[in-house]
Structures are given as C-alpha cells and as structure tokens.
Amino acid sequence: MAQVTLRRIIKEYEGGVQAVKGIDLDIADHEFVVLVGPSGCGKSTTLRMIAGLEEISAGDIAIGGALVNDIPPRDRDIAMVFQNYALYPHMTVYDNMAFGLMLRKFPKAEIDRRVKEAARILDIGMLLDRKPKALSGGQRQRVAMGRAIVRDPKVFLFDEPLSNLDAKLRVQMRTEIKKVHQTVKTTTIYVTHDQVEAMTLADRVVVMNHGVIEQVGPPQELYHNPATRFVAGFIGSPAMNFIPCRLEQGGAGLQVELPGGVALPVPAERKARYTAHQGRELLFGIRPEHLTEVRPNDHRDNMAVFEAVPEVVEPMGMETLAHFRVDGAEICARLDPATPAAPGRKLPLAADMAKMHLIDPKSDKVL
Amino acid sequence: MTLPLIAVIAGLVAWPASYAIYLATLNRRMTAFIGLDNFDILLDNETFRMVIWQSCFFAVTAVLLKALIGFWLAHMLHHIPTKGQRKWRGMLLVPWVIPPALSTLGWWWMFEPSYSSINWLLNAVGGPSIPWLGEPWWARISVVIVNVWYGAPFFMIMYLAALKSVPDQLYEAAAIDGATGWQGLIHVTLPMMRNIISITVLFSLIVTFANYDIVRVLTNGGPRDLTHVFASYAFQVGVLSGNIPRGAAVSLFMFPLLAVVAFFVLRGVNRRQREMA
Ligand SMILES: Nc1ncnc2c1ncn2[C@@H]1O[C@H](COP(=O)(O)OP(=O)(O)O)[C@@H](O)[C@H]1O
Numbered sequence: 001m002a003q004v005t006l007r008r009i010i011k012e013y014e015g016g017v018q019a020v021k022g023i024d025l026d027i028a029d030h031e032f033v034v035l036v037g038p039s040g041c042g043k044s045t046t047l048r049m050i051a052g053l054e055e056i057s058a059g060d061i062a063i064g065g066a067l068v069n070d071i072p073p074r075d076r077d078i079a080m081v082f083q084n085y086a087l088y089p090h091m092t093v094y095d096n097m098a099f100g101l102m103l104r105k106f107p108k109a110e111i112d113r114r115v116k117e118a119a120r121i122l123d124i125g126m127l128l129d130r131k132p133k134a135l136s137g138g139q140r141q142r143v144a145m146g147r148a149i150v151r152d153p154k155v156f157l158f159d160e161p162l163s164n165l166d167a168k169l170r171v172q173m174r175t176e177i178k179k180v181h182q183t184v185k186t187t188t189i190y191v192t193h194d195q196v197e198a199m200t201l202a203d204r205v206v207v208m209n210h211g212v213i214e215q216v217g218p219p220q221e222l223y224h225n226p227a228t229r230f231v232a233g234f235i236g237s238p239a240m241n242f243i244p245c246r247l248e249q250g251g252a253g254l255q256v257e258l259p260g261g262v263a264l265p266v267p268a269e270r271k272a273r274y275t276a277h278q279g280r281e282l283l284f285g286i287r288p289e290h291l292t293e294v295r296p297n298d299h300r301d302n303m304a305v306f307e308a309v310p311e312v313v314e315p316m317g318m319e320t321l322a323h324f325r326v327d328g329a330e331i332c333a334r335l336d337p338a339t340p341a342a343p344g345r346k347l348p349l350a351a352d353m354a355k356m357h358l359i360d361p362k363s364d365k366v367l
Numbered sequence: 368m369t370l371p372l373i374a375v376i377a378g379l380v381a382w383p384a385s386y387a388i389y390l391a392t393l394n395r396r397m398t399a400f401i402g403l404d405n406f407d408i409l410l411d412n413e414t415f416r417m418v419i420w421q422s423c424f425f426a427v428t429a430v431l432l433k434a435l436i437g438f439w440l441a442h443m444l445h446h447i448p449t450k451g452q453r454k455w456r457g458m459l460l461v462p463w464v465i466p467p468a469l470s471t472l473g474w475w476w477m478f479e480p481s482y483s484s485i486n487w488l489l490n491a492v493g494g495p496s497i498p499w500l501g502e503p504w505w506a507r508i509s510v511v512i513v514n515v516w517y518g519a520p521f522f523m524i525m526y527l528a529a530l531k532s533v534p535d536q537l538y539e540a541a542a543i544d545g546a547t548g549w550q551g552l553i554h555v556t557l558p559m560m561r562n563i564i565s566i567t568v569l570f571s572l573i574v575t576f577a578n579y580d581i582v583r584v585l586t587n588g589g590p591r592d593l594t595h596v597f598a599s600y601a602f603q604v605g606v607l608s609g610n611i612p613r614g615a616a617v618s619l620f621m622f623p624l625l626a627v628v629a630f631f632v633l634r635g636v637n638r639r640q641r642e643m644a
C-alpha cells in the first residue's frame with residue numbers, strides 16, 4: 001500500500017522565493033504519475049519534498065497513509081533516480097545497487113539475489129564489476145534504476161532521469177522505464193519538462209506552472225480537454241494555435257470571427273457552453289493536427305474551410321507543416337505530404353471545429 | 368623542449384641527491400670511500416637507535432593527529448554557511464603562515480619552566496605544573512603538539528577542498544539509500560576523499576620526518592638527546608660535531624623506506640584516479 005498524498009504543500013526558499021505554492025495531489029497505489037512543466041516551475045522541489053531532501057514550509061505529505069513531514073529520507077522507504085544518476089564513483093555497479101540493502105542489514109544471499117534479479121531486468125548483468133566511470137550514459141541510467149529497484153521501496157521518484165541522454169537513447173530508455181513499471185508496479189512519481197515523456201509514460205499527468213498545479217488528468221484528457229491556456233499550449237507538439245477572436249451570432253448559429261474577416265461556425269453542441277460569452281474578445285485555440293488540407297469528398301461534420309497563404313512549408317516526411325499568420329498570430333497546420341503547398345501560394349484549409357477551444361484571455365481558463 | 372627540464376632535474380634534483388649519497392659513503396675527513404660503514408656505525412649507536420624510534424614516533428603521531436584534527440576542522444567549516452566560513456578559515460590558517468621558527472619560540476616561552484603560561488593556566492584551574500621540556504615524555508609530547516598546531520591547518524585546507532568536491536547529490540543518494548550522517552561519512556565522504564587523504568598524509572609524513580626547526584628551537588634534542596629526529600640529529604652530527612659524511616648518512620636513513628611508501632601510495636592514487644574521476 002503506497003499511496004502518496006500531498007495537502008496544501010508550500011515551499012518557500014530563503015529569500016522568500018515561493019517555489020511551490022500550495023499543492024494538493026493524491027497518487028494511488030501502483031500509479032505512474034508524471035509531474036511536467038517548464039523549467040523552474042517547482043517540479044523538482046515538489047519531488048524532493050516527497051523524498052525528504054527538502055523541508056516543507058507548510059502542508060502535509062503522507063506516504064502509504066503515514067504522515068512523513070518530519071521523517072528523514074532514509075526512513076521514508078522511497079528510492080530516487082537523479083538526473084545525473086548520482087552513482088557512487090568509488091563503488092562497483094554491484095555495490096552501488098547493494099549499498100541500500102547493506103545499510104538495511106539484509107542477508108548477503110538476499111542482497112545477491114535482488115541485485116542479480118534487477119541486473120537481469122535491466123540487462124546489466126555483465127557490468128556488475130565495473131565502476132560507474134567505465135559505463136556509458138545509458139548504462140549508468142540503468143544502474144541508477146537498478147539501485148532503486150533492488151530496494152523494492154514504496155515509491156520510486158525520478159527527477160528528469162533521461163535529460164542527459166541523447167535523443168535516440170532517451171526514447172529507448174523511456175520504453176524501458178515503462179516496461180519496468182509494468183513489471184514491478186511500484187508507485188512512481190516522475191518529473192520531466194518534456195511533455196512527450198509525460199504523455200507516453202503517465203497514467204496521470206500533473207501539469208505544473210509557477211509553483212501551482214494547472215491540471216491533473218490522464219494524457220488523453222489533457223490533450224482533448226485542457227483546463228487552461230497553459231495546459232492547452234504545453235501539451236501537444238507542435239503546440240496549439242491561439243488566435244484572438246470574437247464570438248458572435250451568425251446566420252447559422254454562433255461563429256468565431258477571426259481578424260481578417262474569416263468566420264468559422266461553432267458546432268451546434270457547443271452552443272450551450274459558449275452562449276454566455278457571446279460578443280466577447282476571446283482566444284480561439286486549435287491544434288495543428290485539426291487544421292488540415294481540404295480533402296475531396298470530406299464530409300466530416302463541423303469542417304470549416306478557409307484560405308491561408310503559408311509563409312514557410314516544412315516537409316517532415318510523414319506530414320508537412322505549413323506556417324502562416326492570421327493578424328500577427330503564428331499558425332501551424334499539419335498537412336498530408338501529398339498536398340501541393342508552397343510558400344506564398346493560396347492554400348485552402350479545413351478546420352475541425354469539433355476540436356476547437358475557446359479561452360477567456362482574462363482568466364486564461366478554457367471555456 | 369624537454370631539454371631545459373632535464374637540465375633542471377639534473378642540476379637541482381639528481382646532482383644534490385647523488386652528492387648526498389656519495390657524501391654518506393666517505394670517512395669523517397672525506398678522504399676515503401668507506402661504503403655503508405657510516406650506516407653500520409650508526410645502527411650500532413644507541414643514541415641513533417633512539418633517534419630512529421623518536422623520529423618514527425614523532426612523525427607518525429604528529430601526522431595522524433594533524434590528519435584527524437584537520438579533518439575535524441574541515442568538517443566543521445564545511446557545515447557552516449559560506450559567508451562565515453571564510454573568516455573562520457582565515458583565522459584557522461594563521462598557525463600555518465607564521466614562520467615555524469618564530470612560532471616555536473612562542474611555544475617555547477609558553478612551555479618554559481619558570482614562566483610557563485600554560486602551567487600558570489593549569490595552576491589557575493587547580494592542575495599540576497608540568498615539566499613540559501624537562502622530562503623526556505613531556506618533551507616528546509610538546510614537540511608533537513607544536514608540530515600538530517603548525518601543520519593541522521594545511522590538512523584542514525586540503526580536506527575542506529576535498530569535502531567541497533564531493534557532489535551533494537551523492538549525500539542525497541546515500542540519505543535515500545538509508546545512510547545516517549555517520550554512515551554517509553564512512554561510506555561516501557571518506558572513500559571519495561581517499562586520494563587527497565593519501566597524498567596529504569604521504570607528503571606530510573615526508574615533511575614531518577624531515578622536520579628540523581621545531582625540535583631545534585623547542586628542545587634542541589634534549590633532554591639527553593631523547594627528542595632528536597633525523598634532521599636535528601644530522602645537523603648535530605654533521606655540522607656541530609663536524610662529521611659531515613655521517614650526518615649525510617643520518618639524513619638519508621629514511622629515504623629508502625619513504626621512497627617505497629611513496630611508490631605504493633602514489634600507485635594507489637593513480638589507480639583510483641583512473642577508475643573514478
Ligand atoms: N535551493 C534553492 N534556493 C532558492 N531557490 C531555489 C532553490 N532550488 C530551487 N529554487 C527555485 O525554486 C524554483 C523551482 O525550482 P525547481 O523545483 O528546481 O524547478 P524545476 O525542477 O521545475 O525546474 C525555481 O525558481 C528555482 O530558482
């Protein structure tokens with residue numbers, strides 16, 4: 001049983017900087033939760049408070065139902081993987097992994113069994129006699145994970161564990177981490193600034209910004225129903241487009257009026273949701289993948305067609321990105337690579353209005 | 368490119384060293400080669416055997432105490448905030464920057480029987496007067512005290528630098544792995560500092576074995592030649608008694624042993640350097 005509960009957690013560093021400004025979070029047993037957000041938003045601070053490496057200024061943290069506010073890290077039964085691995089340079093891989101068990105006075109045979117088992121899971125059996133210096137980045141990463149696994153703790157904590165790896169290895173290790181979690185099922189809290197990592201790994205994603213939680217939810221929910229402008233812009237790549245707009249009553253119902261005279265009809269089922277905001281200046285949000293070329297015989301509901309002139313066209317292979325401007329706002333559309341798009345040439349585009357978002361620019365909330 | 372280097376080594380290292388060795392193989396009047404006879408004679412000499420014993424006692428005790436006290440000071444300094452740290456570090460370095468001959472004089476005056484300020488303090492708190500320089504064991508201890516007082520700041524500075532070079536994350540990893548502060552010290556700090564510890568101890572051992580001024584000023588080898596170390600005895604035999612070859616033999620006596628120790632210590636340092644850094 002290892003749920004983790006944060007109640008009104010505040011962290012104020014000397015000098016009065018509030019790094020974390022009152023966080024509530026409930027993490028279930030066996031859950032894989034990812035804290036994601038831009039650099040400096042307080043993710044590491046939050047994780048380190050859970051680990052006990054950083055004192056909390058106010059609030060309560062419970063692990064497995066027991067309050068741990070004043071319990072030192074060694075008694076919290078957690079394991080942590082650091083960004084730069086923090087392996088003990090003077091110990092062999094074996095000893096690095098065995099150290100925690102040795103301190104806890106496990107019998108030699110049990111230590112050996114666990115280290116060998118972890119080495120098998122992580123495929124580092126042949127490295128056990130080496131010192132960390134003689135390992136590659138990916139191998140060190142595995143050892144750091146091994147050190148966590150052998151402990152069989154209540155909670156795994158990861159602080160940007162893949163940031164020091166090159167892109168290819170990062171993707172590989174990401175899969176590896178997911179596999180390990182599926183095997184050992186330990187409750188995991190994982191910190192990253194990379195939304196792709198967050199989306200791919202998490203059961204639930206916690207999006208943080210400026211020391212507060214913007215939204216908590218499963219990856220798909222954050223993607224489809226972001227709660228705030230920040231989440232809408234942070235999740236997804238390329239990022240969601242935001243265009244200033246007015247919400248007006250048109251001939252066929254509500255419509256979004258963009259600068260430059262384009263009017264896009266709002267789906268009928270959104271009417272109740274948006275009516276109260278009629279006549280207001282809002283932000284129209286739409287993801288690049290919902291802004292596509294016009295396909296022949298495309299009879300999807302709620303497709304709104306308009307014309308744009310791309311400034312830049314980027315063929316990516318599986319798709320082509322077209323960048324254009326609507327009254328100063330930079331807009332990106334994702335096109336089928338077969339689309340004949342060229343910079344400076346008019347291009348008809350289809351917006352999937354069923355996927356649109358409206359954001360109140362005053363509160364930055366998604367309506 | 369390496370020619371000037373070779374010249375420097377030949378002129379300043381090889382030549383004086385081989386000349387000292389050559390000197391040590393001559394007779395008193397430096398007229399005849401007598402091989403290792405000087406060493407033979409020295410080993411038969413009771414006073415010299417005492418000098419060997421005293422030198423080893425002096426060097427080993429002083430180096431151990433310097434290392435322990437230096438580490439303790441460094442550890443304390445390391446745990447106070449950086450701002451206050453510089454002030455304390457500066458003050459603790461003072462013994463090391465005063466010329467030892469001078470500060471030893473100060474100590475001599477504090478130990479000196481008729482006006483010993485230390486005894487005065489001891490008496491003030493009801494303690495006995497101690498014959499600091501008059502009684503062999505107290506004299507030996509006095510020499511060690513002054514050497515430790517003078518040398519501990521050097522260890523402190525080296526260990527402080529070494530402590531600072533251990534990444535905080537290792538301590539955090541150890542804390543999470545379940546280490547208490549003490550276990551962190553034993554299993555992380557000390558192993559991480561092993562090279563610095565080996566090197567400082569080695570060099571301090573060499574320098575302390577060669578120490579001259581403290582003994583010379585504080586006890587001048589007395590009482591009854593019982594506090595002589597190699598250097599002060601070499602001076603006594605070679606210069607004061609005019610037997611330069613035998614004095615050279617005295618000062619060379621430790622060289623083979625120290626060379627062997629240095630070889631193994633430095634080899635270990637190199638190996639760890641390769642494996643860790
Ligand atoms: N030891 C510290 N002292 C003072 N401020 C700190 C300290 N550690 C972090 N901060 C500040 O707290 C904020 C959050 O930092 P951190 O939790 O490391 O962010 P993240 O991991 O999300 O990048 C940052 O503004 C950072 O400058």
Ligand SMILES: [Mg+2]
Nearest residue numbers: 043044045160
């Ligand atoms: Mg961080």
